[in-house]
Amino acid sequence: MATGDWWRHGVIYQIYPRSFQDSNGDGIGDLPGIISRLDHLNDGTPDSLGVDAIWLSPFYPSPMADFGYDVSDYCDVHPDYGTLADFDELVRQAHRRGIRVLVDFVPNHTSDQHPWFRESRSSRTGPRRGWYVWRDPGADGSPPNNWRSYFPAVGVPWTLDPATGQYYLHSFLPQQPDLNWWNPEVRAAMHDVLRFWLERGVDGFRIDVAHKMARDPELRDNPPEPSGGFPAGVRRDEDWPEVHVILREFRRLLDGYDDRMAVGEVGIYDPARLVRYFGDALDELHLAFNFAFLVQPWSAEAFRASVERYQSVLPEGAWPVYTLSNHDNPRARSRYDGGGASGERRTRVGAMMLLTLRGTPFLYYGEEIGQPDGEVPPDRVVDVHGRDPERTPMQWDGGPGAGFTGGDPWMPVGSAARSVNVAAQRADPASILSLYRRLIWYRRSSAALRWGSYESVGRTPGLFAFVRECGEERLLVALNFRDEPAHLDGSSLGLPHRGRLELSTDPDRAPGAIGIQPLRLGPDEGVIVRL
Numbered sequence: 001m002a003t004g005d006w007w008r009h010g011v012i013y014q015i016y017p018r019s020f021q022d023s024n025g026d027g028i029g030d031l032p033g034i035i036s037r038l039d040h041l042n043d044g045t046p047d048s049l050g051v052d053a054i055w056l057s058p059f060y061p062s063p064m065a066d067f068g069y070d071v072s073d074y075c076d077v078h079p080d081y082g083t084l085a086d087f088d089e090l091v092r093q094a095h096r097r098g099i100r101v102l103v104d105f106v107p108n109h110t111s112d113q114h115p116w117f118r119e120s121r122s123s124r125t126g127p128r129r130g131w132y133v134w135r136d137p138g139a140d141g142s143p144p145n146n147w148r149s150y151f152p153a154v155g156v157p158w159t160l161d162p163a164t165g166q167y168y169l170h171s172f173l174p175q176q177p178d179l180n181w182w183n184p185e186v187r188a189a190m191h192d193v194l195r196f197w198l199e200r201g202v203d204g205f206r207i208d209v210a211h212k213m214a215r216d217p218e219l220r221d222n223p224p225e226p227s228g229g230f231p232a233g234v235r236r237d238e239d240w241p242e243v244h245v246i247l248r249e250f251r252r253l254l255d256g257y258d259d260r261m262a263v264g265e266v267g268i269y270d271p272a273r274l275v276r277y278f279g280d281a282l283d284e285l286h287l288a289f290n291f292a293f294l295v296q297p298w299s300a301e302a303f304r305a306s307v308e309r310y311q312s313v314l315p316e317g318a319w320p321v322y323t324l325s326n327h328d329n330p331r332a333r334s335r336y337d338g339g340g341a342s343g344e345r346r347t348r349v350g351a352m353m354l355l356t357l358r359g360t361p362f363l364y365y366g367e368e369i370g371q372p373d374g375e376v377p378p379d380r381v382v383d384v385h386g387r388d389p390e391r392t393p394m395q396w397d398g399g400p401g402a403g404f405t406g407g408d409p410w411m412p413v414g415s416a417a418r419s420v421n422v423a424a425q426r427a428d429p430a431s432i433l434s435l436y437r438r439l440i441w442y443r444r445s446s447a448a449l450r451w452g453s454y455e456s457v458g459r460t461p462g463l464f465a466f467v468r469e470c471g472e473e474r475l476l477v478a479l480n481f482r483d484e485p486a487h488l489d490g491s492s493l494g495l496p497h498r499g500r501l502e503l504s505t506d507p508d509r510a511p512g513a514i515g516i517q518p519l520r521l522g523p524d525e526g527v528i529v530r531l
C-alpha cells in the first residue's frame with residue numbers, strides 16, 4: 001500500500017496522564033503506568049487497539065491549578081508522573097511498537113510559579129518584565145480593557161499585582177499569566193523548548209490554544225459581544241494576524257527535523273477562519289483540530305452538514321481532523337446517551353463515523369470502551385470549569401480502583417466501571433472495544449478509508465451515507481442516526497445491486513453479501529459495505 005504522511009492516515013489517541021494508569025499506588029497516573037499499557041494501544045496485532053500515535057496531555061512540573069496546563073518548567077517531568085528517564089523509556093517503548101508520541105506544548109501562558117514569571121513580577125524594570133503582558137490600572141484603578149477570561153468563573157482576565165502596582169493578563173486562570181509573544185526573547189526561549197523535546201525524539205506537538213498567543217499589541221477593548229458570540233475576526237484578544245507568523249516560525253523549526261508534526265488546538269468554530277491555520281502556503285499547522293463534532297446534536301443532517309461545510313473551505317492539500325471527545329468536554333458516550341439501548345448503539349455509530357471519514361481521527365482514552373462521564377460529588381470537584389467528569393480514571397477492570405490504581409484514585413472512579421471496562425470487553429466479540437479494534441484494523445488495511453476520496457450519497461432523513469474510494473476500492477458507509485429501521489435507496493443513487501457487508505456496528509450482523517437496492521439498516525446501525 002502506498003504510504004502518506006503518518007499523521008494523515010493514522011489514528012491518534014489522547015492520554016490524560018493523571019488518569020490513565022497509576023504504577024506506584026499513589027492514586028495518580030504516571031509515565032511508567034502508560035508504558036505498562038502500551039500493548040493495549042498497539043501490540044502489532046488486532047488483539048490491540050492499533051493506534052498509530054499517542055498525544056500526552058501535559059506531564060510537566062506544574063502547581064496543577066489547571067492540571068498541568070499551568071507549566072512551571074517546560075523541560076522536565078512532574079515528580080507525580082516520573083522522571084525524564086521515564087519519558088525517554090516511554091518514547092523508546094512506544095516507538096518499538098510503532099506508536100508515535102506527541103506532547104502537549106503550552107505556549108500561550110506559563111504557571112505563575114514559573115521562574116520567568118517570578119522574575120517578571122519582581123520589578124517593573126527587570127529583564128523579564130517584558131516577557132508577560134503588564135499594564136497600568138486605569139485612572140479609577142480599573143483593569144486595562146474589557147476582555148474576558150475563557151473561564152467564566154474567572155471573569156476579568158487581569159490581576160493587579162501589589163508588588164509593582166500593575167495588572168498582568170491571564171486569558172485563563174490568574175495562575176496562568178499570558179506570555180508576551182511580541183517579545184523576541186520569549187519566542188527564542190519557547191523555540192528552545194520545542195527543540196528540547198524534538199531532540200528527545202518526540203514525533204510532534206499538540207499546541208494548546210494555538211489561536212491565542214498573539215493579540216492586539218495596543219490591548220484595545222473588544223467591540224461589544226453580540227448575543228451568539230463574536231463574528232470571526234473581530235476579537236482583539238485572540239486570532240490576531242501575528243499568530244500566523246508565530247506558527248510559521250514553529251513550522252520552519254519542525255521542518256528542520258525529520259517527519260515531525262504539529263496539531264493545533266484552534267478554538268475557532270467558523271470553518272473558513274479555522275482553515276487559515278494551515279497557512280496560505282500550507283506552511284503553518286500540519287493539522288488544526290476541528291471541534292465542530294463536539295457541539296453537534298445527534299443528527300445525521302447535522303454531522304453531514306458539518307463535514308461538508310468544513311470540506312468546502314479546506315484548502316487544497318490540507319487535511320481534516322475529527323474528534324468526538326477530549327478532556328475539555330463531556331464524553332460522547334454521555335453527550336449522546338438517548339437512554340436505553342440506543343445510548344450504546346449511538347456510541348458504536350459515532351465510532352464508525354469517526355474512523356471512516358476522510359481525515360485524522362483523534363480518540364480520547366476510554367472512548368474505546370464507551371466510557372461515560374464519571375460522577376464527581378461536590379467535595380471531590382477540583383476543576384474550575386466543570387471538566388472533572390470527563391477526566392475520571394481509565395476503566396481497566398471492575399475492581400475498586402478500576403485497575404487504574406491500587407491506592408486511592410485522585411478522582412473518583414466512575415460507577416460504570418464495574419461493567420464498562422477493558423477486562424470485561426477484551427474477550428467479548430460483541431463489545432464496543434471489539435468494534436473499535438475491528439474498525440481501526442480495517443481502516444489500517446484500507447487505502448480508501450485512509451486517504452481515499454469522500455462523497456456523500458443520498459439525503460434520506462436520519463441517514464448519513466458516503467462513499468470512500470481509492471483505485472479499485474470503493475466503500476459505502478451508511479450510518480443510521482435514528483432509533484428505527486431505515487433504508488438507503490441504492491438504485492436511485494446509482495449504486496450496484498449488491499455489495500459485501502464488511503462491518504456492522506450491530507455485533508449480530510455477520511459480514512457477507514448484501515443487497516443495496518435498498519440497503520436495509522437496523523435502528524442506530526452503521527455499516528461499511530464494499531461495492
Ligand code: NOJ
Nearest residue numbers: 066069172208209327328
Ligand atoms: C486548552 C486546554 O485543552 C484546557 O484544558 C486548558 O484549560 C486551556 N487550554 C488552558 O491551557
Ligand code: CA
Nearest residue numbers: 022023028030
Ligand atoms: Ca502514580
